[in-house]
Amino acid sequence: xxxxxxxxxxxxxxxxxALRTAFARRWGPWLLGLLIVGGAxxxxxxxxVGQERTVSTIFMFVALAQAWxxxxxxxxxxxxxxxxxxxxxxxxxxxxxxxxxxxxxVSLVVSALLATAFGALIGLxxxxxKGHYFAIATLGVAEGMREVVINVPSLTxxxxxxxxxxxxNQATTAYLGNNGxxxxxxxxxxxxxxxxxxVSRSKFGFxxxxxxxxxxxxxxxxxxxxxxxxxxFALSGFVTGLVGATYAFQQVTIFPERLFDVNITVLxxxxxxxxxxxxxxxxxxxxxxxxxxSEYLRQHYTNVHIFLLGLIIIVGVVLLPQGxxxxxxxxxxxxxxxLLANVRRYRL
Amino acid sequence: MSSFLxxxxxxxLQGGLLALIAAGFSLVWGVMxxxxxxxxxxxxxxxxxxxxxxxxxxxxxxxxxxxxxLALFVLxxxxxxxxxxxxxxxPIFVTLLLTFGLDLLLVQGMNIVFSAxxxxxxxxxxxxxxxxxxxxxxxxRLFAFLVAVAVTLVLVAVVNxxxxxxxxxxxxMDRGAARLMGIRARHVYALTFGIAAAxxxxxxxxVGTVGTFQPADAARYTxxxxxxxxxxxxxxxxxxxxxxxVIGLVEAWGGQYLPGTWVNALAFLVLVxxxxxxxxxxxxxxxxxxxxxx
Amino acid sequence: xxxxxxxxPAPASTVGPPVLETRGLGRRFGGLQAVSDVSxxxxxxxxxxxxxxxxxxxxxxxxxxxxHIRPTSGQVLIxxxxxxxxxxxxxxxxxxxxxxxxxxPFRGMSIRENVAVGVLHGPDGTSVMSQALAxxxxxxxRVGLGAQASRSPGELSVADARRLxxxxxxALKPRLLLLDEVMAGLRHTEIEPSLELIDSLKREGMTIIxxxxxxxxILAISDRVLVLHQGxxxxxxxxxEVLSDERVIEAYLGHRYAKRQQR
Numbered sequence: 001x002x003x004x005x006x007x008x009x010x011x012x013x014x015x016x017x018a019l020r021t022a023f024a025r026r027w028g029p030w031l032l033g034l035l036i037v038g039g040a041x042x043x044x045x046x047x048x049v050g051q052e053r054t055v056s057t058i059f060m061f062v063a064l065a066q067a068w069x070x071x072x073x074x075x076x077x078x079x080x081x082x083x084x085x086x087x088x089x090x091x092x093x094x095x096x097x098x099x100x101x102x103x104x105x106v107s108l109v110v111s112a113l114l115a116t117a118f119g120a121l122i123g124l125x126x127x128x129x130k131g132h133y134f135a136i137a138t139l140g141v142a143e144g145m146r147e148v149v150i151n152v153p154s155l156t157x158x159x160x161x162x163x164x165x166x167x168x169n170q171a172t173t174a175y176l177g178n179n180g181x182x183x184x185x186x187x188x189x190x191x192x193x194x195x196x197x198x199v200s201r202s203k204f205g206f207x208x209x210x211x212x213x214x215x216x217x218x219x220x221x222x223x224x225x226x227x228x229x230x231x232x233f234a235l236s237g238f239v240t241g242l243v244g245a246t247y248a249f250q251q252v253t254i255f256p257e258r259l260f261d262v263n264i265t266v267l268x269x270x271x272x273x274x275x276x277x278x279x280x281x282x283x284x285x286x287x288x289x290x291x292x293x294s295e296y297l298r299q300h301y302t303n304v305h306i307f308l309l310g311l312i313i314i315v316g317v318v319l320l321p322q323g324x325x326x327x328x329x330x331x332x333x334x335x336x337x338x339l340l341a342n343v344r345r346y347r348l
Numbered sequence: 349m350s351s352f353l354x355x356x357x358x359x360x361l362q363g364g365l366l367a368l369i370a371a372g373f374s375l376v377w378g379v380m381x382x383x384x385x386x387x388x389x390x391x392x393x394x395x396x397x398x399x400x401x402x403x404x405x406x407x408x409x410x411x412x413x414x415x416x417x418l419a420l421f422v423l424x425x426x427x428x429x430x431x432x433x434x435x436x437x438x439p440i441f442v443t444l445l446l447t448f449g450l451d452l453l454l455v456q457g458m459n460i461v462f463s464a465x466x467x468x469x470x471x472x473x474x475x476x477x478x479x480x481x482x483x484x485x486x487x488x489r490l491f492a493f494l495v496a497v498a499v500t501l502v503l504v505a506v507v508n509x510x511x512x513x514x515x516x517x518x519x520x521m522d523r524g525a526a527r528l529m530g531i532r533a534r535h536v537y538a539l540t541f542g543i544a545a546a547x548x549x550x551x552x553x554x555v556g557t558v559g560t561f562q563p564a565d566a567a568r569y570t571x572x573x574x575x576x577x578x579x580x581x582x583x584x585x586x587x588x589x590x591x592x593x594v595i596g597l598v599e600a601w602g603g604q605y606l607p608g609t610w611v612n613a614l615a616f617l618v619l620v621x622x623x624x625x626x627x628x629x630x631x632x633x634x635x636x637x638x639x640x641x642x
Numbered sequence: 643x644x645x646x647x648x649x650x651p652a653p654a655s656t657v658g659p660p661v662l663e664t665r666g667l668g669r670r671f672g673g674l675q676a677v678s679d680v681s682x683x684x685x686x687x688x689x690x691x692x693x694x695x696x697x698x699x700x701x702x703x704x705x706x707x708x709x710h711i712r713p714t715s716g717q718v719l720i721x722x723x724x725x726x727x728x729x730x731x732x733x734x735x736x737x738x739x740x741x742x743x744x745x746x747p748f749r750g751m752s753i754r755e756n757v758a759v760g761v762l763h764g765p766d767g768t769s770v771m772s773q774a775l776a777x778x779x780x781x782x783x784r785v786g787l788g789a790q791a792s793r794s795p796g797e798l799s800v801a802d803a804r805r806l807x808x809x810x811x812x813a814l815k816p817r818l819l820l821l822d823e824v825m826a827g828l829r830h831t832e833i834e835p836s837l838e839l840i841d842s843l844k845r846e847g848m849t850i851i852x853x854x855x856x857x858x859x860i861l862a863i864s865d866r867v868l869v870l871h872q873g874x875x876x877x878x879x880x881x882x883e884v885l886s887d888e889r890v891i892e893a894y895l896g897h898r899y900a901k902r903q904q905r
Contacts, residue, residue, distance in 0.1 A: 072441065126624070129623060132377070132381075132383050136383075136578060136623065139571075139574070140575075140619040140623070143612070143616050147609055150608070151607075269441055269444070270448075273445055306456045307452070309449075310452030312449075313449030314446060314453065317435060317445050317446045318435060345437075346436070346442075347435070348433040348533060348537065
């Protein structure tokens, strides 16, 4: 689903079969995406309430993984503080709805825009850092932000949490309910995949992939690397903030420990890396797969499910360090399917 | 005034212990470019080893820490040799994820085996103290501090002066060249990781002696190691020492004078500012900061 | 590829400012003065060869011009415009392109896409993907990589990887091209096509600065040669004169060798 070399300039008007192939490559993924979204809508009426919540969570993680994929996958900047946008979005919505009685939809937009602006603001100094330094700096921002939220209880409720009014005359927007949140998370997930698809195929995406590989070389061919990185970070902040705001309303009462939980960031990273970073399909596969496995383990091996999850991550990462999608793509191209040969590529 | 002195003293003593915890973390990062997210769980595991040993045989934790060190060295060596070495050449998120998976495994494993209850290693002398001028100094903390400083100094000597230490440094600087000189990188990497884990285990035994611990504390020690390693400058052992003392003092003073938990926010602000303005750390060499990702 | 005003057939050097001019350009790294006080100018259409022993500051000099390293002193003027310390993409958009001594392909993108990045983001920045890919194909055809367009950079030979560097630079349709050792590591048979390519670019009126160790290449393409030694300009002039200058021989081969040659 990533842009493989298509050269319409060469095939246009020559041969109808090639023209059809080009057309299928261009529009096929979008059609497939629409079909899946349609299927997800249809699924809603077929499942129980408990399953509906589980599937909503999967949609939420598809969007989060896709957001991390923008900065971590396409741009290659390992952001370990992505959850700061999630928390910022969630708390903005909660504070607005609880203190100023603004409706949810307005809060949602404000939250996402605030997260975007925050991304641009911290991106300017932090995106000059590379590798682990960037990872830790962003982690520091996220942890620091959580501490700030804990320490201004008059605004945020502090460690005791804050509750969004959903009933009585304090409620500004009627609670969306399981059905409502299912649809909202589905739309956000679909939107995030579409953003990723557009980025992957666009002029901007070319700049981003060039930045990922070599910033000096990207600058030398005219790519404004600073603008590219900051815009990407802001965009990934936008999507994450949107998800955080929706999550806050869904949960009704939110706590700093949960909204700024470093494990949420780590989950995003795991999903992207296992699925294949810098691809459009990878984060979707990673999010769906990991949530599914995690939920299964939780239900069947309640006591040891996190232990098993750790084991699965280790085995998965060792066998497929580059992720499922790139592995399959390369394996198909080179006809080399052996996992052992794959392990040999990255070992010392 | 005496409360200030008391806080300063506690900060320095705690800082020494933190420095030992961070020293191994910093070594692994500097030499192999691996950020070990399981480092904190090594600390806690070390504490459990000493605790279990004491409750089974009555061995004093200050002797038991050598058992912790040995156990963790073996674990660390095997993990690096047979797991992490497999993905050393993959992008950095991969090693981060791998060590995170390891952390999940260890923390949950300890939860299952030892439960999530708070434990501490009791000794007859640890909480006894002598005082002067209104300031109390518990023997346990003093011993822990002295051991931590001594071990860190030994580590520096080992890295800078011995054959093993030099091969570690050389491999960290240029793996390809080190290989050409006949250094077995696989073994050296495993050795480095083993040493770091041993230090963490040792520190863990002392953590258990001066305070309480439970599996979930692991994350806190990993994060503190992060902050200290960056403050001190990557791979710089004296830097880790300085960073540990700074963080120990900041925590002690902040806990004393700042309302709520603003001290934590302050610590992270310091971290981010140092990264932006002085990425080579407080006493670090520019070499590590300028180093490209392998 | 218009390199000079269409109304004026005369050499650009006499009508406008030089394509590149540096005034007292220098860069200090801590205690090391890597480049100091480099002043010279290149008129339009000229090919300047830059030589000097290892560590003479040749690559640093290119990096200073293209904005990859900020100068600590002096000025860089491109077409008479002061672009000292401008970011690399600003320089690229002023139609100054470069290659890197250590090749820097964008891995994970095909050869065609590698070149298309420059077409999309260069001075003529199109947004139409099909146009950009078609333009990339044209450039690849010209440097002799047409058949490899769909492959990935990791599959290229040393010579082809250097051609890709060339292609990425040409994608900008530059007025000034800075070549950082594009012949290094090539076999004799592989050097010929590169020389032919440079020759054809010269005939189109492109201004070129070539850092090179291969003397045969320097002699073949340069109109003028500049010698850098220990970060400073040692001398400059016509290629044959410069290469027989004893100070140059001394800089390259050492004091004693130069003395022996004289005897």
